[in-house]
Structure formats: structure tokens, C-alpha cells
Amino acid sequence: MHLKSLSLINFKNISEAEFEFSADVNCFLGLNGEGKTNILDGIHYLSLTKSYFNHRDNQNIKFEEPFFVVQGVFQKDEDELNIYCGMKAGEKKTFKKNKKNYTKLADHVGLLPVVMISPNDTSLILDGSEVRRKFIDSIISQFDKEYLQKLMAYNKVLQQRNALLKQFAERGAFQEDMLEVMDMQIGPLGDWVHTRRQEFLDEFIPVFNQFYGDLSNGKEEVSLVYQSQLTEGSLESLLVANRMKDRSANYTTQGIHKDDLVFTIKDHPLKKFGSQGQQKSYLIALKLATHAYTKEKKGFAPILLLDDIFDKLDDTRIDYLLGMIKEGKLGQTFITDTSTEKVPSILKRLDINFNAFEIENGAIKNQLA
Template sequence: MWLKNITLLNFKNYADASVSFSKTVNAFVGNNGAGKTNLLDAIHYLCLCKGYFNPIDSQQIKTSEDLFLIQGDFNRDERNEKITCGVKRNQKKQFKRNKKEYDKLADHIGLFPLVMISPYDTNIITDGSEERRRFMDNVISQTDAHYLDGLILYNKHLLNRNALLKQIAVTRSYDPSLLEIYNDQLVASGLKIFAKRQQFMLDFIPLFDKYYQFLTEDKEQVNLEYQSQLADTGFEQLLLKSIEKDKLLERTTTGIHKDDLIFQISDMPLKKFGSQGQQKSFLIALKLAQYAYLQKYKGFKPLLLLDDIFDKLDDNRMHKLMEMVSQQDFGQIFITDTGRERVLALFEKIKVPLTLFEVNNGAINHA
């Protein structure tokens, strides 16, 4: 699978732009604020129905305009697939495949898998567990058409149970049979999510270890672990044990919505004890493992987007990364960087052909 071209209308700082891509490595160079990252974000929209950096569609519309439009042609299984995303202020987002609008956007997820690596990804390490669960869910949902539906169902049951807990706090009375129904619903949907996350991590951790050791030449010892309350105690028992605490706090304190990923370096928390370079290598290994996982289960190569990732990587790690992603294991790649000469020198050194574009104030030109 590869993206042949893209057209942007009133998207972020692009008034009107079109560009065709090569099937291999495409690099976009230019000053900060020129629009390089915005171009990658538009590709992310075509693949996953939303922006990577901001979930609010209307905020992607160019200032003083009423709508944005993104259109791209993919080659998948030797067939042309035209994807169109349109957002008009105060209206529902329109998303079409070959001019036919989707009934629900979830049906598009996984058809055009994509992995994005960005400086923004540091929030996976520095922020709370929600970011790490989102990372897991993003990978699994691109390979399992039912996973996203199951997650939506679990969150619906969770909202219902939390609403009941708030009602109990106000009225100081409740119907135990109704709470039991909500518990049963939460358990049934939660156990399915837990089982899928467990299986995912069994496949994912060896891939992560492989890429991290390659990047660091086996010089550092890291650990990635899936943490869930359900690992030691049945979900039903957890809910029964925590009922008094739940009533006091007016929310459900146990379940798969509390799952986390534990990141360690030399048996210490990566967040506190990892250098910027080590954290960057950890994140890149996570994302390359995501790529390998998607390729394994989709049967073809996803798109790989590398946004301004050369900062905070020493020359050796940068060279190892580019050497790796430019090999046959990877397909179409999109790279952004401020340093034109740095990009040219790097790809000359590893003997990989490169298609170079210059981005300047919302205009994209072949360099």
C-alpha cells in the first residue's frame, strides 16, 4: 500500500496545495512553521479519520475560511482508492472512500494503517496512563475491526455505572439489583478488552525488544510491561470489593480503564531516570514495533511518518534508525526536518534513494 498524491484545501496553513509522492522515501525540509508537520497530519487524517495532534476538527480549518478538504489517492492491492475528508464549520465531518460516505468512521480504521513518530509522543512517557492505553488501543483497533466497538461499549457501561454511583451519593439509597446489572455489563465487555490487550502484548513485547536493542546496539537494558488490576483478581470480585470506595468517590475505581504500560530502564522508571536520548529511543522502538505488528496482522506495509525526530538523537542512533527504516522491511516513508543538508548527507551515507521536497509558507515544491 502507498499514497500516490494528496490535495489540500484550506487545511491549517495550506490554502491550496497538491503533491505527488514516490513509493519509497519522501522528505520534506523547511523552516519551523512552514507546514511540514501539517502535511503529515493531513496524511494521518486520510488514514485514521482524525488529526494526530488536535482532536477538534474545526480548529484545523484555515483562519477566516469555512471548511477544509483533504483528498488522496492510495494504491492498495494494485487498485486505486480515493479517500476524501471534508469538514465544514458547525457541520458533521464527511468521510468518503471512492465517493461513498461511511455510515460510521470506525469502518475506515485499519484499511490504510499508519504509524506516526513525533516529538509530541513524549506524552506517552510523561503523561498519565490514559496516553499509554490510547497507544495500545490505537494499534489493536487497526488490526481488529471489533475492538473499537468493544471499547466504545465498555465506556458506555462505565458511564452508566458512574452515573448510578453519583445518584447513590445524592439520594443515599440504591437498588442493588440495578448495580448488579451494570456490574455484569461492565465485566462482560471489560474481559474481552483485557483478553485482547493481553494477547497484543505477548506479540508486541518481543518486537519492541528487537528494535530497541538494534537502535542501542544492546548497550541498555529496558523493560516493557502490561499492568492490569485484572491480572491478579477477577473483574467481578474487584467490583464487589471496591463498592464502598466507589460510592465514596462516585466513580468506578477498578477495571480495564485503569490499565497501564510500565516503562523501565535498568529496572528504574524511564520517566525519571531515562535521558532524553534514551526516552527518544524507547519511543521510536515502540513505534517501530507498532509498525511490525501492523504489517504482521494486515499482511502489507503501513505508511511510516517521521516528524522532526532527528533532534535529541545522537548521530549513531540517527544513522541506525535510518538504516533500519530504509531497508526492505518498511514501505513508503514520509520524513520532515529543518536541515536539508543533514537529510541529504544521511541518505547519501546509507545509499538510499530519496525524493526531496521544500516546504515554504504552505507551498510544496520538488527540491
């Protein structure tokens, strides 16, 4: 599977741009703030129906313009897929495959998988548990439609349960029987999602450990641990046991929406004790494991987006990544870099087929290769 062409209109800082791509490697080169990352984000949009960086769709419309359009042509086996995303200010976005509208955006997720490695990935280490839950969910959802459906159903009932608890507090009347009905709905959903997350991580963690070991030459011991309240029992039993606690808090204190991933190095929190280099290796290992795991499940390589990471990596990690590209393990790859010479010279030396575009003010200034 690969992206053959991309068209962007009024997307972020890009007025209009069209690209024809190599099935191997494509580079967007130029100074910071010129629009390189926005091109990668357009590709991400066509894969996952949303921006990697900004989940409020209307904020991706170019300033003072009334709409945006992102359109791409993908080759998948013998099929050519034309994917269209458009949005007018103040309206919902439209998503189409071969000119036919999707009724549910969830139906598109997983068709054209993509993995992004970006400086923003530090949020996985530095931010709260919600970011890490989304990381798990985004991987599983690319190959398991039922997981996405169950997760969406859980979140809907959770929202209703929290609204009910808040309503009880406002009215000063606690109706336990109403919570019991809701707990019977949310309990099996939470148990199912928890089991699926655990099954996924049982398979994923060894893949992650292998990549981290390769990146660090086996110098450090790291761990990735799934933390969940549901290891103590079924969700329904937890909700019953904590009903008075929920009543006092006015929200649901137990459930899969509290799950987390714990990152450690030498049995200490990576956030506090990991060096910058160790944290980079950890994040790259997470993303390469995501790519490899998704490739195994889907039967083809996801598109890989490498956003401005080469000037932040040492030569050992750069050589490791480019070695995987040369061996064909990573499939179609898109790279951004501030130097117009560094990455192209390395790719030429390694005899890797590539296209290169110099980007300035949201437009192609030169096609360098």
C-alpha cells in the same frame, strides 16, 4: 500499499496544496512553523480519521475559513482508493472511500495503517496512563475490528455507570440492584478487552525488546510491563468487592480504564531515571515495534511518518533508521526536517529514491527532488 497523491484545502495553516509522491521516501523541508508537520497530520487523518495532534476536528479548520478538505489517493495491491475527509464549521466531518460515505468511522480504521514518530511521543513517558492505553488501543484496533467494538461498548457502559453513581450521590439514594444489572453488562466486556491486551503485549514486547537492543547496542536492560487490576480477578468480582468504594468516590474505581504500561530501565522508572538519549531510544523502539508488528499482522508495511526527529537523534540512530529504509523494511516513508540539505544529501549518498518539497507558509516553495 502507498499514498500516491495528497490534496489539502484550509487544513490548519495550509490554504491549498497538492502533492504527488514517491512510493519510497518523501521529504518536507523548511523552517519550523511553515506547515511541514501539518502535511504529515493530513496523511494521519486519512488513515485514522483524526489528527495525531488535535482531536477536536473543528480546530483543524484554517483560521477564518468555513471548512477543510483532506483528500488522498492510495495504491493498495491492485486497487486505487480515493479517501476524502471534509468538514464544515459547526458540522460533523464527512469521510468517504471512493465517493461512498462511511456510516461508521470505525469501519475505516485499519484499512490504511500509519505509524507516526514525533517529538510529541514524549507524552507516552511523561503523561498519565490514558496516553499509554490509547497507544495500545490504536495498535490493536488497526487489525482487530472486534476489539474496537468491544472497547467502545465498554466505554459506553462505563459512562452510564459513572452517571448512575453520581445520580445516587445527588439523590442520596443508593440502588444496588441497578448497579448489579450494569455490572453484568460491563464485566464480560472488560474481561474480553483485558485478555486481548495481554495477548497482544505477549507478542509485542519481544519485538520491542529486539528494537531497543539494536538501538542501544544491547547496553541497557529495559522492560515494558502491562499493569491491570484485572490480574487480580474478573471485572465483575472486582466491581462487587469495591461497590462501596465506588459509591463514596461517585465513579468506577476498577476496570480496564485504569490499565497502564510501566516503562523501566535497569528496574527503575524510565521517566525519572532514563537519560534523554535512553528515552529517545525507548520511544523509537516502541514505534518501530508498532510498525513491524502491524506489518506482520496486515501483510504489508504501514506508512511511516517521521516528524522532525533527525536533528534530535545522534548519527548512530539516524544510520539505523535510514539503513532500515534502504533495506525496504519500512515501506513508504515521509520525513520532515528543518534543513533543506541534510536529509536529501544522506538519501542521495545511500542511493534511496525520494521526492523532496521545500515548504514555506503552508505551500510548496520549491520541489527539490
